[in-house]
Amino acid sequence: MAQSRLEKIGTIFTRVQGLLRGGAMKAEDKPIWYDVYAAFPPKAEPRFDRVAPEVPVKKIFYGEDVVRAKLHRQNKPQETISLLDNRRSSQSQQFVQIYQNLKTQGALDDQKIYETALDLLAEQRQQSRLEATPEEAAPELDTETKTQLLSDFKEASESQATKSSSPPTPPKTKRDAGVGINIDSLFKD
Template sequence: MAQSRLEKIGTIFTRVQGLLRGGAMRSEDKPIWYDVYAAFPPKAEPRFDRPAPEIPVRNIFYAEDVVRAKLHKQNRPQETINLLDHRRTTQSQHFVKIYQDLKSQGALDEQRIYDTALDLLAEQRQQSRLDTAAAEENLPELDAEVKTQLVSDFKEAASNQQITSSTSPAPSKARKDTGVGINIDSLFKD
């Protein structure tokens, strides 16, 4: 064998290099990263026994994160969120947008901006509920239109089928001979 496959001996680069030299791996099969690593080796070799650097992890907070956290702490979310739907914005996104718009005007302090944004969000929710209720009231009229359209479409299809069956009698006789027991011509008669 060209070299050991144990991860504690050498690096992945030295192991692939050994496989290439020993003929266990063809040069066409070498990984894409091999030539890049050979051309630009890292400053510190990535070995198993190398200690991890002690770099402190920075906290990354955006201004809207603090506002969103305050919103969710004081008000329990009342919506179901579909993570696959990118077109619809959530209530917290609406709230942050309202909050930022009010803050950009600069006339109020932080607490008043927060309270005003909550009130405006509640008004928007109420308005959307009213719009939904109004749309549901208009549905019966729409249903009547859809029903008449469906009835006319079925009548048209029935008349088209009767015309087709009267012009070509041979296929209808073949259907009757199959033994299914259903006469399609009689289904659409008035």
């Protein structure tokens, strides 16, 4: 059984067990899960032909899911979302927050709350667009870095315009002074 890779013959446990007994796998190379599986075997052996149990899938909805689905169905928010940016909330998150704030006040019915939240979101987005300036768009870059980037961009565009046959040499900056790596020697073959 150890020589077979077919999932229909035995289980992964019995195949690893056969490899260990036959000497094809060293004891130090055995998987981490092997000892746990041997100590606590499952009640039903995990075979390919075992019938899956009929378990009904529970529907899990939160109140905000219904509101968000209604927003996306009717208005289709068009924005680019970066999953790496945790500081900025998405348009649908802002809408749900406004909706929940209005709902806690309890003065309106659901449809009026939805329409009011849409209006407030539009006002908030318009106000944030007016307040944003190019300097605020990149506050983490200081003036020295911006000028360095601008000069690097100009150098690159000039070297690209000349279309010289030799590869352009990178500009020497403070960052390159202590590096000491010759890139050309890395890729010689």
